């Protein structure tokens with residue numbers, strides 16, 4: 064799912080295709096690019112012998128086509144386009160370059176030259192980024208080429224003339240069109256078919272990806288497991304720390320020149336079959352002006368401004384069960400989806416397009432279908448479905464966050480303002496008010512736990528322990544992960560009676576599954592089961608200091624020396640600005656708080672746990688392990 068977002072990066076830009084070729088228009092339209100067509104007036108008359116290789120000729124012609132259009136549009140005081148795309152396709156056989164035949168005799172000569180042989184088709188492409196400074200046009204050119212090899216069958220005179228009389232060869236390089244009748248002349252194609260038709264789409268998207276999604280400077284290491292799908296999927300759609308909507312900022316890996324003069328400090332790294340060359344085509348500037356760069360495009364801010372729309376589109380599509388309708392490779396038109404979800408056709412179409420633009424759906428001329436991520440995470444009955452959690456975000460968190468301003472001003476959770484009820488009531492009402500709601504909330508927590516449990520269970524060597532008690536362990540996902548890793552462990556899940564009463568349908572089935580015990584109780588009030596390792600997963604960050612004191616004093620009190628307490632929480636960095644997920648969660652203004660590694664260490668030490676170790680797993684949850692002081696301490 065790289066291509067959709069890349070094309071999506073151009074949505075807000077004025078893109079111009081400097082080509083009269085209907086094939087190029089079709090190829091780009093088919094992938095959802097929106098552009099204007101302004102055919103170039105550049106005459107394809109460059110001296111071929113002055114180019115060392117045929118592809119250089121194609122690239123230069125493509126560039127001149129695009130620059131001519133950019134200049135013309137600028138000079139005519141039309142609004143300067145953001146991007147102009149030019150392309151040129153040529154056929155080479157031996158050392159000869161074949162362009163479009165001038166007449167039928169010329170077509171005959173070309174086709175007989177190609178008969179029975181392999182030839183190359185080169186398309187040169189230029190992507191010209193334009194900007195206007197003091198009414199001067201500034202352009203920055205990224206170019207590349209693609210080569211495809213095509214072998215023709217032996218063509219009889221009769222076939223040749225019949226084909227020429229069809230009229231097809233006349234507006235095509237080499238005198239044939241592989242996409243139509245000309246396809247019958249071809250024995251094989253090695254390489255990108257669309258390149259032969261006039262536009263190397265795949266290479267184009269890769270080039271855009273290089274420009275708009277350069278590799279991140281600091282790659283965060285994510286712990287992945289074969290059997291647990293990575294949660295990176297949706298994160299990958301954002302450009303993370305890089306401010307990359309404006310490719311002008313990513314020059315360092317490319318060749319930088321202005322008017323053919325290398326820029327001071329430019330790193331000259333050859334780029335595979337392409338380069339970026341900032342070219343000032345209208346005004347010649349002095350050296351000090353050359354050093355000026357346009358202000359950084361605020362892509363991160365723009366993304367954040369739009370973020371709420373994207374979230375709500377995901378929530379509504381999930382709530383209307385759009386992804387359920389499109390599961391199992393089902394492809395539906397907007398009108399069919401609208402009928403099934405009992406919604407307006409125009410509204411449904413906009414929602415589906417929004418989901419496609421976000422990389423959640425695929426859109427083709429046949430209709431809409433789920434992407435792989437949507438199939439895995441958004442279909443409601445899938446093993447790792449986030450559907451329940453998304454509905455929780457929509458029904459509960461969304462309303463809370465609409466009161467964020469008041470929450471910040473008052474420093475309190477806005478439950479009453481958002482729902483007309485206080486926190487405790489709300490938990491009962493919103494999450495557990497019906498069997499269905501209870502089931503959905505537990506499923507949401509269960510599936511989220513499945514994404515994190517293995518990394519928590521394997522964060523430390525827990526083999527010295529014999530019994531574990533997971534306090535607030537809900538449906539027992541982490542407990543099962545532990546018995547799988549340490550089969551001799553006796554694991555007990557301790558949770559509220561309401562939760563325990565509903566855990567049976569979440570238990571894995573199979574003969575070789577070691578059982579987990581479930582005990583009902585309230586860890587603030589009741590006695591805790593005996594164990595030499597206690598676990599608190601996603602508990603402490605929600606509790607105020609008083610409740611933490613009750614709970615940790617109680618655990619510390621029953622822990623024998625050498626026993627341990629394992630916490631699973633998001634560990635903030637010491638500046639408390641990372642990871643953003645935890646920092647943003649704090650805005651809910653629950654009575655608890657998120658903590659840094661040092662703060663967790665100090666908290667555990669306060670309750671008699673020493674030798675505190677912290678493991679940043681790279682998953683959503685990190686792990687903190689502390690050992691109850693032995694008498695030697």
Ligand SMILES: Cc1cn([C@H]2C[C@H](O)[C@@H](COP(=O)(O)OP(=O)(O)OP(=O)(O)O)O2)c(=O)[nH]c1=O
Pocket residue numbers: 081082083084085086087102103107128150151152153154163184234235236237239240241242245259260261
């Ligand atoms: C080899 C081959 C070429 N072609 C076409 C692609 C190009 O449109 C054309 C080569 O001519 P170009 O000069 O590359 O393009 P064009 O004149 O059609 O459009 P413009 O200059 O305005 O961009 O040949 C096919 O359609 N099928 C084929 O199999």
